[in-house]
Amino acid sequence: MIVLLRWEIYRLHRRFAPYLLYAASTLLIGLMTWGMRQDRHAFRPNRGGQMEIVGDLRNGLFECQAVSITIAMLLLYLAPVVIGEILGGEGAAGTLRTMLVRPRPRWQVWLAKYATAWLYAASIAAFTMLLSLAIGTLCFGWGKLTSVSPASEGKIIVMTAGEGARYILLSYSLMTLSMMSGGTIAVALGSWFDNALAPGFTAVGLVITLQIICGMNFDWVEKVKPYLFSNYLFDHAKAYPIAFDPDSGRLLFPGAAVWPMVRVHCVTIILFATAGLWRFVRRDVTC
Amino acid sequence: MSAEAAATPVIEARGLVKRFGVRRAVDGLDLTVPAGTVYGFLGPNGSGKSTTIRMLLGLISPTSGTARILGHDIRRDRVRALRGVGAQVEAPSFYGYMTGRRNLEFLGALTGPTPRALVDQAIARVRLTGRDGDKVKTYSQGMRARLGLAQALLCRPELLVLDEPTNGLDPQGMREVRELVRTLAVEDGMSIFISSHLLSEVQAVCDRVAVISHGAMVAEGPVAELLGNTDGLAVLRLACQAPAGVDPVAIASAVPEVREAQSQDEYLIVTAPAERAAAVNAALVGAGVAVSELLIVRRSLEEFFFEVTGEESSL
Structure with missing residues (x-):
């Protein structure tokens, strides 16, 4: 199994397409850094006239957080396209039959590919996080993190660099989970159909459709929304504390935002992964 | 190979059926491939050859029936069944962005530990040495076909399943594959199951065929048996001109071991062992008959194929 996984990772990174996401991430981080350098006053917000921030919010941690909240979202749509090709592309190229006439259980082949998809999503998140951290630190220095979580409703929380780094890591981990909800749908579809592009684009199409549905103002939508992964797709941005424990004065873990997201994404991933594996083990390889 | 292993058929299919919707691609196929044979599998396009091969290799599930490979049920015990099998199914597909050697190393790793020497040996056997370091996307169709053979040979299989292995090869390549198949069967004791649309190729290398x-x-059955050559008789066709009063039919009939002689159109048709052709010719010439042409007519696998399938041109 380890041998298979090693080969899958090797093969993934021998191709051109997977690097597009790294390139997109680099470009977007570069643009964002340039923008932040151009307009430093934008990062000294006056919160409704109640508070004047003195000094400069910008540093490596701040940029890393800003990237996760804004541009990294694009990766959530792009990742399934690349991930869908990991399995669907094999069928389209005819290499699947060459692999499956080898004495390996099919579930092992599938699992190696799925694990590679996870590693790829995690590597994209890690790359984006480390690059934004490095560029931000180089351009603006290092220091405390001033959190601007979308869940804070106007509140600003200032964390030590250590706390900030931990929550940034949590946020990027949740972003990987979100990426893999769409990614798992793409892998599941790739287990069904022998096509390089269709599984990825169909998965993205499904994600967007569900997001549109989540945005509709109907009673039934409100009822199903909490169970749809698309409702939590960008909630990694809410993985920053928004309050202190009044007794201990320590930052409170944002469980109300994190746990529902983790639960729904995990259920989605397990559901689609099981369906994909079930299909792959039983399917006729006619390509 | 032990006596028991030799007695176990390498492929044994019973009542194999595959339905795609309402269409029956394979309809109750029984197949027994004895160990140590080179077995040809023939059929027109769309006859169910590839579907059968895919079922035998566990790529698709039969609607009903069973298939045993090297004594193991392919549905229940697929991994053990395929452990001794090297296979190339239809056009060989590889990762174009990787070198030929890398592709072999990857496919070898799927089978089990594959020492470098084994990869080298497979590359040398199909004469790809020197090009194995190039990316597969730069390979010609013939080179890909060779690489397909190399990957099938990687695990030193007991049974080699080759689906149209000479596709894309030039005449020289075809001859090399033919020789390789014979070598693998005779020297390495491999059982080989080969599907091809080149009937002359199959006739040249196979011991038994199924259509x-x-x-x-x-x-x-055995190729010789199917072509009716078991009694050693051949049909001789002679173009000859006899002087007045000389009956070529009577002269040919009098030659020892000639089964039958008759006049047909402008030819004299003689049924006799092929090695008696010279004696028939000598007898006729001796009687003053001018023989301008003598042809030993053998029934080819192609003719036999068209007879049994009723196909004329859709191979």
């Missing part, structure tokens, strides 16, 4: 049409078996 399927519309998903069902229409003929099966």
Whole structure:
């Protein structure tokens, strides 16, 4: 199994397409850094006239957080396209039959590919996080993190660099989970159909459709929304504390935002992964 | 190979059926491939050859029936069944962005530990040495076909399943594959199951053949037996001109071991062992008959194929 996984990772990174996401991430981080350098006053917000921030919010941690909240979202749509090709592309190229006439259980082949998809999503998140951290630190220095979580409703929380780094890591981990909800749908579809592009684009199409549905103002939508992964797709941005424990004065873990997201994404991933594996083990390889 | 292993058929299919919707691609196929044979599997396009091969290799599940490979049920015990099998199914597909060697190393790793020497040996056997370091996307169709053979040979298989292995090869390449198949069978003791549309190729290398049409078996047996050559008789066709009063039919009939002689159109048709052709010719010439042409007419696998499948041109 380890041998298979090693080969899958090797093969993934021998191709051109997977690097597009790294390139997109680099470009977007570069643009964002340039923008932040151009307009430093934008990062000294006056919160409704109640508070004047003195000094400069910008540093490596701040940029890393800003990237996760804004541009990294694009990766959530792009990742399934690349991930869908990991399995669907094999069928389209005819290499699947060459692999499956080898004495390996099919579930092992599938699992190696799925694990590679996870590693790829995690590597994209890690790359984006480390690059934004490095560029931000180089351009603006290092220091405390001033959190601007979308869940804070106007509140600003200032964390030590250590706390900030931990929550940034949590946020990027949740972003990987979100990426893999769409990614798992793409892998599941790739287990069904022998096509390089269709599984990825169909998965993205499904994600967007569900997001549109989540945005509709109907009673039934409100009822199903909490169970749809698309409702939590960008909630990694809410993985920053928004309050202190009044007794201990320590930052409170944002469980109300994190746990529902983790639960729904995990259920989605397990559901689609099981369906994909079930299909792959039983399917006729006619390509 | 032990006596028990030799007695176990390498492929044994019973009542194999595959339905795609309402269409029966394979219809109750029984197949027994004895160990140590080179077995040809023939059929027109769409007759169910590839579907059968895919079922035998566990790529698709039969609707009903069973298939045992090297004594193991392919559905229940797929991994053990395929452990001794090297296979190339239809056009060989590889990762174009990787070198030929890398592709072999990857496919070898799927089988089990594959020492470098084994990869080198497979590359040398198909004469790809020197090009194995190039990316597969730069390979010609013939080179890909060779690489397909190399990957099938990687695990030193007991049974080699080759689906149209000479596709894309030039005449020289075809001859090399033919020789390789014979070598693998004779020197390495491999059992080989080969599907090809090149009937002359099959006739040249196979001990036994099966012919399927519309998903069902229409003929099966040793090549010589199917072509009716077991009694050692051949048909001799002679173009000759006899002087007045000389009957060529009577002269040919009088030659020892000649079974039958008759006049047909402008030819004299003689049924006799092929090695008696010279004696027939000598007898006729001796009687003053001018023989301008002598042809030993052998029934080819192609003719036999068209007879049993009723196909004329759709191979």
